[in-house]
Amino acid sequence: MRTGILLATLTTALFTLPLPSLAQVKIGVVTSATGPTALVGIPQKNTVPLLPTRAGGLTIDYISLDDASDPTQTVTAFKKLISEDHVDAIIGPTGSPNAMSVLQFAAESGTPMLAPVGAASIVLPMTDQKKWAFKTTQNTDIIAQALVRDMVKRGIHTVGFIGFSDAYGDDWYQVFSKLAQENGLKLTVAERYQRTDSSVTGQALKLLAAKPDAILIAGTGGAAALPQSTLAQQGYKGQFYQTHGAALPAFLKLGGKATEGTILAASLMLVLPEIADSNPSKPIAQDYIQRYEARYQERPATFGANVYDAGLLLQHAIPAAAKAAQPGTAAFRKALRDALEQTHELVATQGVYNMSPTDHSGFDQRGRELITVKNGAWTLLR
Structure with a gap:
């Protein structure tokens, strides 16, 4: 009788113990979802729910903020994500001027920044400050x-x-x-x-x-x-x-x-139906477009794909960083930066990424197509 009571007690205790949770990586996202740059920022913000939520044995949580296209608000958002939310990396911001305004804060805090912006000056020429910045658009x-x-x-x-x-x-x-x-x-x-x-x-x-x-x-x-x-x-x-x-x-x-x-x-995304099926980026771009359309009933802009690629880069780098340190630490952020630099032949929606200590964009000619406007639509230039 006592044995039965003891077993029942132990069983109850086991089921009431809190289950161990997966370690969590926190990623901040800053976009210009309002203001003059909103046409670019909205598809970027909309892409956040489509980003990977797991990398190896870790969960990924995203904290998304809007800077209203204002570089001053970009700085405020970055500081909040770094000092209050203690994020491990930041995707964004939307505009080149906004990205230039926060380079120093990413570097000072040792937080990798994946900027979906056009200006190559975000990563070139390489400096001690810019080594914390990566770029997910073609240079x-x-x-x-x-x-x-x-x-x-x-x-x-x-x-x-x-x-x-x-x-x-x-x-x-x-x-x-x-x-x-x-x-x-x-x-x-x-x-x-x-x-x-x-x-x-x-x-x-x-x-x-x-x-x-x-x-x-x-x-x-x-x-x-x-x-x-x-x-x-x-x-x-x-x-x-x-x-x-x-x-x-x-x-x-x-x-x-x-x-x-x-x-x-x-980007090939503008003319995806005309792109050969042998192009390795085509199925990834198609999957992103289909998921975006299913959620928002409209086709995503290539600028949204720049944020999606940032998520793929981080998903690829996080397992290697986790071998060196725990998320939420300066050591993890540094290991994540180092892992991003080692990205090799990562196929994404826009092309294929190959990073290095001197190249924090990683695109080659596979990341572009010559395109023209014909009958009011994008088409491959032939």
């Missing part, structure tokens, strides 16, 4: 090389430039002007504008007066359409080129007929 030079090669092929001799008056525009001007000179292209005029400008008539008149064979516009989303529409309305008949920042439906919608024939180099 400017990879995109610019494809555009310059196409310009030379078409017999273009003179080019005008207009770009954002911020880190994105600065980066594009520096990279493109150097490549243009090396390839015998003359940059006749360079103009700038703000992301929030409603008119660029003055800049457009200067570009028209220079009569370049082609014009390269370095902007993002709908804001990239403003100079092109203005120039087209004023009678410019030359070839328009855009950067991968224009790869949003808003560019096509706001630019309308003025976008027809535009050439850009960007």
Whole structure:
């Protein structure tokens, strides 16, 4: 009798003991889901629920914040995630100026930052501060090389430039002007504008007066359409080129007929049905698109895929970091940074990543396609 009572007591005790929980990795996410950059930030924020929630034997928890497209709020969000939430890494922020504003805080705290932004200056040239930053979009030079090669092929001799008056525009001007000179292209005029400008008539008149064979516009989303529409309305008949920042439906919608024939180099996701099934990124991109569409009833922008790829990079790196230290510690964050640097042939939605101590973007030519606008839609340039 006593034995039965003892067994029953032990059994009850075993079932009431708390079960051991899986170790948790905390990842902060900062996006511009509101404000001027929201067209880019919304698909990034929407992608967070689709990110991996397990890596090896660890669970991954995401803490998502909106910086309203304001670099000052980006700083506040980063500080909160680092000092209050004690995250192990941060995905974001959305804009290049925002990312530049928080580089020092990622470095000072030793927190890896995976920035889905365009400007290569986030990771280049490599410094002690930038070694904590990684980039999940194609570096400017990879995109610019494809555009310059196409310009030379078409017999273009003179080019005008207009770009954002911020880190994105600065980066594009520096990279493109150097490549243009090396390839015998003359940059006749360079103009700038703000992301929030409603008119660029003055800049457009200067570009028209220079009569370049082609014009390269370095902007993002709908804001990239403003100079092109203005120039087209004023009678410019030359070839328009855009950067991968224009790869949003808003560019096509706001630019309308003025976008027809535009050439850009960007992600395979824009033209996925035309991509060969042998491309290793195609099934991963298809899976991401299908999951996004099932949740939101709309197709994701490539900018959302940049956040998705950040999640894949972290999922790949976390098990190696966990062998060195426990999540939530400075040692784990350093090990995670080191593991990200060792990424080799990781296939994701945008291309294939190969990181190193000097390359924190990792894309090669597999991360771009030459694309044009035909009948109001993206299509492979053939």
